[in-house]
Amino acid sequence: MNGASHIASSLSAILPILILMGTACVALMGDVFIWKRQRALTGIVALIGSVWALVVNLQQILGYGSSEPFSGSLVYDSLSQTTSLVLLIATVLSVLLAITYLRNRGLELGEYHVLLLFSASGAMLMGAANDLIMLFIGIEVLSVALYVLAGIARTEERSEEAAIKYFLLGAFASGFLLYGIALVYGATGTTNLQQINHLFSAKASITPILVAGIGLLIVGLGFKAALVPFHQWTPDVYEGAPTSVTAFMAAAAKVGAFAAFLRIMNAFMPVQPAWITAIQVLAILTMVFGNLLAVVQDNVKRMLAYSSIAHAGYVLVAVASTGMIYRHAVLYLSQGDRAAMFYLLAYVFMTVGAFGVLVLLSRSGKDYQTMNDLKGLARTHPFAAYTMMFFMLSLGGIPPTMGFLGKWLIFNAAISAHQVTLAIVMALASVVGIYYYLRVVWMMCFQEPEGAPATEHPVNDWAARWSVIVSLAGTLMFGVLPALLSPIMTGLYH
Amino acid sequence: MLAVPTEYYLALSAILFTIGVIGVLIKRNPIVIFMCIELMLNAVNLTFIAFGRHFAQINGQMYVIFVMAVAAAEVTVGLGIIVAVFRTKDTIDVDEVNLLKF
Numbered sequence: 001m002n003g004a005s006h007i008a009s010s011l012s013a014i015l016p017i018l019i020l021m022g023t024a025c026v027a028l029m030g031d032v033f034i035w036k037r038q039r040a041l042t043g044i045v046a047l048i049g050s051v052w053a054l055v056v057n058l059q060q061i062l063g064y065g066s067s068e069p070f071s072g073s074l075v076y077d078s079l080s081q082t083t084s085l086v087l088l089i090a091t092v093l094s095v096l097l098a099i100t101y102l103r104n105r106g107l108e109l110g111e112y113h114v115l116l117l118f119s120a121s122g123a124m125l126m127g128a129a130n131d132l133i134m135l136f137i138g139i140e141v142l143s144v145a146l147y148v149l150a151g152i153a154r155t156e157e158r159s160e161e162a163a164i165k166y167f168l169l170g171a172f173a174s175g176f177l178l179y180g181i182a183l184v185y186g187a188t189g190t191t192n193l194q195q196i197n198h199l200f201s202a203k204a205s206i207t208p209i210l211v212a213g214i215g216l217l218i219v220g221l222g223f224k225a226a227l228v229p230f231h232q233w234t235p236d237v238y239e240g241a242p243t244s245v246t247a248f249m250a251a252a253a254k255v256g257a258f259a260a261f262l263r264i265m266n267a268f269m270p271v272q273p274a275w276i277t278a279i280q281v282l283a284i285l286t287m288v289f290g291n292l293l294a295v296v297q298d299n300v301k302r303m304l305a306y307s308s309i310a311h312a313g314y315v316l317v318a319v320a321s322t323g324m325i326y327r328h329a330v331l332y333l334s335q336g337d338r339a340a341m342f343y344l345l346a347y348v349f350m351t352v353g354a355f356g357v358l359v360l361l362s363r364s365g366k367d368y369q370t371m372n373d374l375k376g377l378a379r380t381h382p383f384a385a386y387t388m389m390f391f392m393l394s395l396g397g398i399p400p401t402m403g404f405l406g407k408w409l410i411f412n413a414a415i416s417a418h419q420v421t422l423a424i425v426m427a428l429a430s431v432v433g434i435y436y437y438l439r440v441v442w443m444m445c446f447q448e449p450e451g452a453p454a455t456e457h458p459v460n461d462w463a464a465r466w467s468v469i470v471s472l473a474g475t476l477m478f479g480v481l482p483a484l485l486s487p488i489m490t491g492l493y494h
Numbered sequence: 495m496l497a498v499p500t501e502y503y504l505a506l507s508a509i510l511f512t513i514g515v516i517g518v519l520i521k522r523n524p525i526v527i528f529m530c531i532e533l534m535l536n537a538v539n540l541t542f543i544a545f546g547r548h549f550a551q552i553n554g555q556m557y558v559i560f561v562m563a564v565a566a567a568e569v570t571v572g573l574g575i576i577v578a579v580f581r582t583k584d585t586i587d588v589d590e591v592n593l594l595k596f
Binding site: 144164 | 560561
């Protein structure tokens, strides 16, 4: 293949990422030079761009291609395409939420949508990375934009505090990740994940420097994915950041981090004894402490933060039962990988939906955050209360929702990968989880509202409303008819 | 000419990295914490270059350029956030910002 056609095919393979980055540049320039006073237009442009990228991504998935663009530094296969799909859905939903939230809070800043799109493209790069250095670039593109987004409410102390916490701990974690990359480079002489895989398939030699490298990689990614004991920043940042940012952060950063986890762990599959214990211990700690700490929270955003930690633990069970197979240079996703991707999609719908309801409830005067605020919501805001109820049931893993089906797939994958302990801990932890999710439902439906009902001006919140409706539709539809996803996620690559 | 063995470089970078980690954990001024993070990143750069020389590959040195570019982007954003915190709180001490509850 000559140079020009190689570049052309490389660029077309990462077209969704290019569309997001291009849209971000157009939105930025337009916001500064063209539609200076029409801030809402930036959100519309971002929405169009991300829907466009989503359509292109779906075409790619249905085109069943796989290649290694840019001389093997990226990889374009079923895993990267599915990761992109999940991330683009999260992006579209978050842009919709942001359009309403920014207007309600008087924060209409054009750079918000620009940063959001850059951040999403970084997460997509993480899913497509075939080289540890590309992975590092992706994680930084994702994070640097998120640091700014967390502090976008410049005049609020809580938002600024969240930003500086996220920034310092995130930069600290990338130091660990990078040292892990350096040590793996030293142990293998390459940073290309496929070459690492071939190297260990030929001769699985576990050296101390390799174990240290993998360990530091897990610590670095564990910070991003908010695994216990690297989770301390999560509740503070989720609570302090503006709610629409929290929704995106909870979805995109976690999906990106787990896509990277799946890639790395599959590359290191031949030396599985070097890392499987660490993943198992982290999964158990994350599931147990995430659920137990969520029980005692009185702030809904904080509760959802701990719940997102618990869900990270469930996905980590799927990572522990991974094992992709390369056959004739085509990637076949294992049961664990498919369960992880299905669960991440379910997680995006449920979490963005739940935060979306909080966005819908936020008015310039009042931010719905504590459990008391939710009292009697079924009477005052029926739409918000009943949609929230379905998201809580799905997060708790009650059928017929997508959350239940995702947990069931992970449970099955863990059993067939002989991770019985993990499967049992997961089932027990989910039972604890049901308690605090149902507590929200109880507060909303069976408690009297506190104080006099505040008179609220009717506001135009079509965007957030649509975001919540789409999330709800996804949660229920794919929970009842998972076969709709089968060409994308389950049957095809088997 | 006496060549310095690769292990010496690795030991030095491990020591520098550890100093950086300890600094992040015990310091209370975010700018100093940030300097310690930079120390960690530069210790990693030293490791990359040492391994690159060990394997006689150009990759190690290329990675350092990548890391330096990313670190520069992080500095820009980080200092901006620190200024924004100072404007809202009139202090940047991490105890006042109630940070790092390890």
